[in-house]
Amino acid sequence: MTEKTVSEAIAYRRSVRVYDPTKSIDTAVVKQCVQQATIAPTSSNLQLWEFYHVTDPSAKAKIAEACFNQAAAKTALQFVIPVVRKDLWKSRVKANLAFLNAQFEAQGKRDSKREKMATNYYTKIIPTLYTDYFGxxxxxxxIFAYITGLSKPxxxxVSASDxxxxxxxxxxxxAQNFMISMAAHGYDTCPMEGFDSKRVKDILGLPKGAMINMIISCGIRGEGGIYGPQFRVPFNDVYFEK
Ligand SMILES: Cc1cc2nc3c(=O)[nH]c(=O)nc-3n(C[C@H](O)[C@H](O)[C@H](O)COP(=O)(O)O)c2cc1C
Structure with a gap:
C-alpha cells in the first residue's frame, strides 16, 4: 500500500474508539512510526522523551485496565506511550554536547564563536534552567525573570511547572507525528489522557520522575469505531491575522 500524503493522513486521522478485532497491524510498521515521532522538533533538542510500545497481551490488558477499560483501550491491538523524561536532562545535555563537538571538529570549527555559544548554551544556560530543588x-x-523583564524582553x-x-x-x-505517520499507513489511533498515571508508571517500571504524556491506542477502525462527524469550532473563531 502506498503511503498517504501528509494532507491525506491529517484528514484520515480520527480518534478511533473501537478497533476491528479481525484486522491486524504490523508491529514493525508501528515501530517505524515511533521512529518518525522522534524526528519531531524538541525544546533545546533535549529530547526529554521515551516511547513505550506495548504489544504483550498481559501488559496490554493491564494498560487497558489502567485506562479504566474505556473502549479505545479495551479494543486496542497495541499501545504506544510517549513518556516525558525531564529527569534525563543531564544525559541529554551530554549527548547534545558530544554531537556538537563532533560536528565542530569535523568542520574544523573548534573554538569558533558558534562553538562557544553552543557550549555555553548546554553547559551554563540549560543547567541554570533545569537545576532545581523541589521547586x-x-x-x-x-522572581529574577520578573524583575529583569521589567526593563527588557x-x-x-523558568519555574518547575513551566x-x-x-x-x-x-x-x-x-505524539502527533506518530499518529499522522500511523494514518499515512492506514492505521488508526486514539490519544488518551483518561488513565491512572501511577498505575501506568508501575506497569512500565518507570521511575518517579517520569511523566506519562498520553497513551495512544492503535489498531484498525472497526464498525462504529468513529463516534461521529469531526467537530471543530469555526475556523474564524480561532484564526487571527495580525
Ligand atoms: C491529549 C488528549 C487526550 C485525550 N483523551 C482521550 C481519552 O481519554 N479518551 C478518548 O476516548 N478520547 C480522548 N481524546 C480524543 C479526543 O476526544 C478527540 O481528539 C476529539 O474529540 C476530536 O476528535 P478527532 O480526534 O476524531 O478529531 C484525547 C485527545 C487528546 C489530544
Whole structure:
C-alpha cells in the first residue's frame, strides 16, 4: 500500500474508539512510526522523551485496565506511550554536547564563536534552567525573570511547572507525528489522557520522575469505531491575522 500524503493522513486521522478485532497491524510498521515521532522538533533538542510500545497481551490488558477499560483501550491491538523524561536532562545535555563537538571538529570549527555559544548554551544556560530543588530555585528564578523583564524582553518559563509544560509540549509534538505517520499507513489511533498515571508508571517500571504524556491506542477502525462527524469550532473563531 502506498503511503498517504501528509494532507491525506491529517484528514484520515480520527480518534478511533473501537478497533476491528479481525484486522491486524504490523508491529514493525508501528515501530517505524515511533521512529518518525522522534524526528519531531524538541525544546533545546533535549529530547526529554521515551516511547513505550506495548504489544504483550498481559501488559496490554493491564494498560487497558489502567485506562479504566474505556473502549479505545479495551479494543486496542497495541499501545504506544510517549513518556516525558525531564529527569534525563543531564544525559541529554551530554549527548547534545558530544554531537556538537563532533560536528565542530569535523568542520574544523573548534573554538569558533558558534562553538562557544553552543557550549555555553548546554553547559551554563540549560543547567541554570533545569537545576532545581523541589521547586525552590524555580521560584527564585521566576522572581529574577520578573524583575529583569521589567526593563527588557526576558525568558519567563523558568519555574518547575513551566519546565514540565515545556517537556510535555515537545513530547506531544512527537505524539502527533506518530499518529499522522500511523494514518499515512492506514492505521488508526486514539490519544488518551483518561488513565491512572501511577498505575501506568508501575506497569512500565518507570521511575518517579517520569511523566506519562498520553497513551495512544492503535489498531484498525472497526464498525462504529468513529463516534461521529469531526467537530471543530469555526475556523474564524480561532484564526487571527495580525
Ligand atoms: C491529549 C488528549 C487526550 C485525550 N483523551 C482521550 C481519552 O481519554 N479518551 C478518548 O476516548 N478520547 C480522548 N481524546 C480524543 C479526543 O476526544 C478527540 O481528539 C476529539 O474529540 C476530536 O476528535 P478527532 O480526534 O476524531 O478529531 C484525547 C485527545 C487528546 C489530544
Amino acid at each position: 525552590i530555585l524555580g521560584f527564585f528564578k521566576g 526576558m525568558y519567563r518559563q 519546565l514540565k509544560v515545556v517537556a510535555h509540549k515537545s513530547t506531544a509534538l512527537a
